[in-house]
Structure formats: C-alpha cells, structure tokens
Amino acid sequence: MTTGSRNAERPLVSVAIVGGGPTGTAFLERLIANAGQFASDANIEIHLIDPYPPGGGRVWRHEQSPLMWMNSMAEDVTMFTDETVRCAGPIVPGPSLDEWAATVGEGELPDADVLREVRALHGMTFPSRRLQSAYLAWVIDRVIGQAPNNIRITRHQTLAVDITDERPEGAALGGVGRQVVHLLDEPSVIVDAVVLAVGHLDAEPTPDHRVSARFAEQHGLFFIPPDYTADIDLDRIQPDEPVIVRGFGVAFVDLMVLLTEERGGRYIDGADGLRYEPSGHEPIIYVGSRRGVPYRSKIEYRLQGRRPPTPRFFDNEAIATLLATQQRIDFRTHVWPLLSKDAIWAYYFELFRNHPDRTTMPWSEFDERFSALRIDDPQVDELVAAAVPGDADRFDIARLDRPLTNAHFDTFDELQHALREHITADRARRADPMFSADLGAFYGLLVGFGQLVQVSGSGQVIPRSLIEDINGWWMGFFSYYASGPPGPRLDQMVALSKAGILRFLGADMWVAADEQLGVFRAGSASSDHVVSATTLVEARLPQASISRTRSPLLSSLRDRREISEQLLTDLVEGIVVNTGKLQVAPDLRIVDADGQRHERRFAVGIHTSRPAAGTFARPRTNALSFRQNDAAARALLELLAADIGAAASKSLEADLDVA
Numbered sequence: 001m002t003t004g005s006r007n008a009e010r011p012l013v014s015v016a017i018v019g020g021g022p023t024g025t026a027f028l029e030r031l032i033a034n035a036g037q038f039a040s041d042a043n044i045e046i047h048l049i050d051p052y053p054p055g056g057g058r059v060w061r062h063e064q065s066p067l068m069w070m071n072s073m074a075e076d077v078t079m080f081t082d083e084t085v086r087c088a089g090p091i092v093p094g095p096s097l098d099e100w101a102a103t104v105g106e107g108e109l110p111d112a113d114v115l116r117e118v119r120a121l122h123g124m125t126f127p128s129r130r131l132q133s134a135y136l137a138w139v140i141d142r143v144i145g146q147a148p149n150n151i152r153i154t155r156h157q158t159l160a161v162d163i164t165d166e167r168p169e170g171a172a173l174g175g176v177g178r179q180v181v182h183l184l185d186e187p188s189v190i191v192d193a194v195v196l197a198v199g200h201l202d203a204e205p206t207p208d209h210r211v212s213a214r215f216a217e218q219h220g221l222f223f224i225p226p227d228y229t230a231d232i233d234l235d236r237i238q239p240d241e242p243v244i245v246r247g248f249g250v251a252f253v254d255l256m257v258l259l260t261e262e263r264g265g266r267y268i269d270g271a272d273g274l275r276y277e278p279s280g281h282e283p284i285i286y287v288g289s290r291r292g293v294p295y296r297s298k299i300e301y302r303l304q305g306r307r308p309p310t311p312r313f314f315d316n317e318a319i320a321t322l323l324a325t326q327q328r329i330d331f332r333t334h335v336w337p338l339l340s341k342d343a344i345w346a347y348y349f350e351l352f353r354n355h356p357d358r359t360t361m362p363w364s365e366f367d368e369r370f371s372a373l374r375i376d377d378p379q380v381d382e383l384v385a386a387a388v389p390g391d392a393d394r395f396d397i398a399r400l401d402r403p404l405t406n407a408h409f410d411t412f413d414e415l416q417h418a419l420r421e422h423i424t425a426d427r428a429r430r431a432d433p434m435f436s437a438d439l440g441a442f443y444g445l446l447v448g449f450g451q452l453v454q455v456s457g458s459g460q461v462i463p464r465s466l467i468e469d470i471n472g473w474w475m476g477f478f479s480y481y482a483s484g485p486p487g488p489r490l491d492q493m494v495a496l497s498k499a500g501i502l503r504f505l506g507a508d509m510w511v512a513a514d515e516q517l518g519v520f521r522a523g524s525a526s527s528d529h530v531v532s533a534t535t536l537v538e539a540r541l542p543q544a545s546i547s548r549t550r551s552p553l554l555s556s557l558r559d560r561r562e563i564s565e566q567l568l569t570d571l572v573e574g575i576v577v578n579t580g581k582l583q584v585a586p587d588l589r590i591v592d593a594d595g596q597r598h599e600r601r602f603a604v605g606i607h608t609s610r611p612a613a614g615t616f617a618r619p620r621t622n623a624l625s626f627r628q629n630d631a632a633a634r635a636l637l638e639l640l641a642a643d644i645g646a647a648a649s650k651s652l653e654a655d656l657d658v659a
Contacts, residue, residue, distance in 0.1 A: 010043045011043065013640040014190075015195065018196050026629050027629045027633060036148065038634070038640065059200065062137075065257075068129045073298070077135075078095070085622050088634060096619050097127065101121045156186055158185050161553055162553060166180050194602070200228065201542070221519070241534065242534070245539050253294075260496060285501060286504075288504065291403070293404065296400075299430050303350060303436055311451050328462050337375045339445075347438070352366055358393050392435075453610075467577050503531075505522060505526070507524055544579065564593040
C-alpha cells in the first residue's frame with residue numbers, strides 16, 4: 001500500500017524503516033515532523049516494513065486474546081510529543097489513548113467488542129491490548145495522513161531478511177553506496193538509509209535452557225524457555241497437571257490468564273470478594289521467583305498535590321560532577337545514593353504536604369534536615385523515626401524489594417496464607433489515596449530512570465556494575481515497584497490461590513532436574529515444601545542477544561560482521577562483559593564488529609545499546625523515547641540533505657561541462 005504523491009522535478013531520497021510497531025511508528029512520526037527543515041524541496045520515499053499490521057506490530061496486533069491487558073492506564077499512554085518534550089524538532093501534539101477513545105468514531109474500530117470497551121473507557125482504565133492495537137493503527141494512519149505532499153509512504157507487510165550495500169559506480173546520490181533491503185516475498189527495495197526498529201527480539205535458548213530442554217526431551221517432559229507468552233503453544237499443558245513456573249512478573253500474569261480464564265474459568269464477585277469458578281481445564285500452577293512475590297500492583301489514584309519537583313539530588317549538575325570526577329562509576333557507590341535519595345525525598349514530599357496529620361514536623365524542617373544528610377547516614381533513619389510515627393508511612397526500599405527476607409514457614413499452607421495476605425495488602429494500599437506518597441516515590445524513580453541514561457551511556461560505568469546493578473537489579477526493582485500488573489490481576493491471583501489452582505513457592509526459588517524420577521523439582525527458601533512436575537515454564541521475555549537472535553535479518557548482518565553486540569571491556573578487572581544488545585553510536589548509527597559506524601544504517605529501540613525507557617511515553621514527562629527518536633531522525637535527514645546537495649552539485653557540474 002502506497003500513500004502520498006511525487007513531483008518528478010524534485011530530487012528523490014528514500015528511507016526504509018524495518019519494524020512497523022510502536023517503535024517504528026514513533027520514529028516515522030519524528031522523521032515526518034522534521035522533514036520540512038531538511039528536505040522540503042525533495043521527494044522523500046519511506047518504506048515501512050513489518051509482517052504484522054502497521055502501528056501495533058507483533059505485540060500489539062489485534063489478533064490475540066481479548067483477555068490480554070495493558071499494564072498501563074489509558075491516560076498514561078501517548079504516541080505524540082507535547083510541550084514538555086525538549087527536542088530540536090517541532091512539537092506535534094496529539095491525543096493520548098484515553099483522549100483518542102473519547103472522540104473515536106464507531107467506523108474507526110475493528111469490531112463491536114473493541115467499540116464496547118472504548119465506550120466504557122476512562123483515564124484510569126487498563127485497556128486490552130486489542131484496544132491499544134486500534135489506537136496504534138489510528139496513530140500511524142494519522143501520521144501518514146498528515147505527511148506533506150512531498151513524502152510518499154509505502155507499506156510492505158512482509159519480513160526483511162537482509163540488508164546489503166549497493167556499490168555500483170554512480171548508483172547513489174552523491175556517489176555513495178545505497179542500501180538494498182531484501183524482503184522475504186517481495187522485490188528488494190533500494191534506499192538511501194535504513195532504520196532498524198524491530199522491538200523485542202526472539203532468541204535461541206541460553207546454554208542453561210538448552211540443558212533443561214534436553215532433559216525434557218529425554219524424559220518426555222515439556223520445557224518452555226523465555227518467550228513472548230501470547231505466542232506460546234500451551235495446548236500440551238493438561239488439566240490438573242502440576243506446572244512449575246519460574247518468574248513472577250508481567251509475563252507470568254499473561255501465562256496465568258491463558259491457563260485459567262482463557263480455558264473457560266470465570267471470576268464471580270461475592271460477599272467475601274472475588275471467587276474463581278474453574279472450568280476443569282486448568283493445570284495446577286506452582287510459581288516462585290527470587291523475591292517470591294508478584295510485582296507491585298499498579299497505583300490506581302492520583303497525587304493529592306503537585307508532582308514532586310525532581311530531580312533534586314540526581315540532577316544534571318550532580319551527573320556532570322560525577323562524570324568529571326569518576327572515571328570508573330559504580331552504580332551502588334556513586335549513583336544509587338543520589339537516585340534513591342530523590343525517590344525517598346519525593347515520597348516524603350507527598351506525605352508531608354498532603355497527609356500532614358501523619359507527621360510530627362513541618363515539611364520545611366524535614367526537607368532541610370533530610371537534604372543535608374547522605375542517604376546512608378544513620379541520622380536519616382533517626383530523622384524519619386522522629387518525623388513519621390507510623391511504620392506503614394515510612395519508605396523502606398530494602399523491605400519493599402525483598403518482603404520475604406528471613407521468612408520461613410513451617411507448612412506450605414502457612415506460606416499460601418501469608419502470600420495471599422501480602423498480595424491483598426499491596427492491592428489495597430495501591431488503591432487507597434491515603435498512601436499517595438507511594439505515587440510520589442514512583443515519580444521520583446521515573447525521573448531517575450531518565451536521568452540514569454546520561455550515566456549509563458557515558459562509557460564510564462564499570463561493566464560489571466552496568467550488567468549486574470543497572471541492567472540487573474535496578475531494572476528489576478524499577479519494574480517490580482513501578483511497572484507491575486493492574487490491581488484486578490492481583491485480586492485474580494488471590495482467587496486462584498483460594499481455589500487451589502495457583503500455589504506460591506516463595507522466595508529464592510530453585511529448580512532441579514531429577515534424573516532418577518525423570519521430573520522437574522522445585523522449592524524455595526520460604527518453606528521446606530518441594531514439588532515435582534512434568535512441565536517447567538520460564539516466565540519472562542528472552543534477554544537481548546545478537547549472537548543468539550532468531551531474526552534472519554540480524555543473523556545475516558551479524559554473520560558478515562556488519563553489526564555487533566555491545567561488549568564492555570574492563571581492563572582493571574580483566575573481564576569482557578557482553579550485554580547482548582545491538583551496538584549503536586551516540587547518534588544511533590549502527591556499529592560493526594570492527595567498531596566502525598555505518599553512515600546509512602540506524603537503529604532505535606529496546607534492543608539497542610542506547611534503549612529508551614519503555615515502548616510508550618507517559619504524557620507530559622519529557623519522555624526519553626521522543627528525544628532519542630527526534631535526534632536520530634534529524635541525523636538521518638542531515639544525511640539525506642547532504643545527498644541532495646551532492647546530487648545538485650554533480651548536476652551543476654554536468655551542465656557546465658555541456659555548456
């Protein structure tokens with residue numbers, strides 16, 4: 001499908017965007033928004049390549065279970081820049097998901113089910129992924145529809161399998177090589193620049209997972225390595241079969257839904273709360289993880305006052321000082337004291353200003369005394385104890401992070417009861433605006449997430465700390481605290497537990513392959529109970545890995561050394577750390593295995609060495625994804641403008657020769 005027109009008298013430049021999901025859509029919007037500044041007198045041809053429908057792509061396609069929900073509220077999702085975004089390109093406002101839903105017409109929606117959902121939607125609703133798919137389809141249609149006449153967009157609903165350089169003499173503007181994008185079942189397209197926006201990447205199993213897979217094959221068991229849950233064939237899992245699941249995050253929630261409600265069970269509201277009525281097709285699910293508890297429920301209220309004005313301690317000045325004085329930055333030593341202090345300060349900012357009856361001193365006094373202390377100073381705990389009498393009102397990150405530390409239960413039933421109480425209490429707290437200070441901390445962490453990019457992308461973080469602390473613990477804690485499931489999902493967990501279908505293993509979960517019995521076994525530090533099962537599921541997405549990627553496109557480029565994984569060499573510790581991510585330069589150009597940037601190849605998204613925070617942007621937060629896409633789009637357009645100038649000069653020289 002092609003949209004737009006072409007003026008034959010203008011020079012022609014072209015771009016291919018590989019990946020038409022949210023990442024590719026967001027980049028396309030910035031490319032079109034900036035095009036007028038760089039190439040208003042040229043024809044621009046854009047090829048958008050994705051085997052799935054444009055806008056939603058694979059993850060957000062319409063063709064999936066309506067029971068699959070987003071983990072974000074409708075008011076917290078936008079694809080459009082706003083006045084807070086600090087970027088060089090023009091701001092082009094547009095509606096957030098809930099604003100779009102309030103105005104969308106019936107004829108713009110794919111079916112009656114999505115229409116009913118739209119009509120019932122409000123800002124704090126957690127929409128289905130099918131509704132988000134409809135929004136994303138509308139977004140890309142709007143972006144394309146508002147493109148100026150000199151831009152033509154062609155959609156290719158197929159797979160890109162390779163990219164090669166075209167090097168014949170005179171084949172490109174300015175005499176430089178163009179890019180040939182090879183498609184699975186269509187003719188190749190030849191363009192001046194390529195952008196990879198391929199989102200989450202499938203990967204072959206790790207060595208550990210291959211061991212589990214071989215064990216399962218030898219004993220007739222079923223092993224599911226990390227994968228995108230909605231695409232897993234779960235039909236082999238039988239009713240009443242015990243299933244061990246390792247991982248208690250958002251991937252587990254999807255699995256839980258597909259193995260229960262999707263199989264015909266239903267939830268019934270009763271006097272004692274939510275109750276699950278089984279269909280008889282459900283397995284028995286045993287779930288555990290390092291923490292042993294699910295991610296914290298999404299907060300379902302708004303701040304009682306204004307947003308905490310962070311960053312306050314982990315601000316640009318502090319980051320500049322850190323980068324200037326520390327050539328080897330350790331997250332725990334140099335960054336976390338500042339980032340966590342911002343989150344704690346933001347928590348108490350909301351508590352003192354909007355719930356003063358639960359404090360013993362004015363905010364101004366607490367602020368002054370707190371700000372003067374290092375966060376690891378024992379006087380901080382003394383100050384909080386004096387100023388905040390209620391234990392439930394104190395923000396304790398260590399206790400939040402590992403709520404089952406040192407907890408051991410005499411019986412498995414006691415563990416089940418304790419976990420249900422924990423989940424119920426978390427659910428209630430995240431729905432009660434009396435605890436709005438939790439949301440203050442959320443905003444402190446969210447701003448810190450954006451600030452951290454300046455440090456993690458500096459090249460000065462100790463590789464071990466980047467992998468273990470930033471990409472490991474910090475990302476895990478942030479997701480656990482700030483990016484958990486909607487509250488109703490936790491209600492469902494409790495109901496499934498009471499029905500005996502969901503059973504909690506606890507913290508520091510272990511899994512073993514029992515060669516003698518030919519089964520998987522699992523237990524935890526929380527109890528002495530051990531379970532056996534014929535199915536083991538690793539409930540999480542695959543880690544980024546260019547070396548293990550299943551993408552034919554990235555495999556081809558990797559095998560020719562035209563892309564590389566991010567390798568971090570630490571000469572002091574004598575180690576090389578592989579993040580698995582696609583190496584890109586600061587301007588998001590792709591870097592090959594010899595460390596050379598490719599001038600005509602760019603990459604954006606979560607799979608790169610410079611990822612943005614999240615697939616979607618939260619409105620009015622100066623989202624990093626907008627800023628990154630804007631900078632990359634402008635770098636690409638500068639390249640095209642140079643091509644146009646070179647072509648014009650060559651044409652002029654030819655005219656002069658003729659004259």
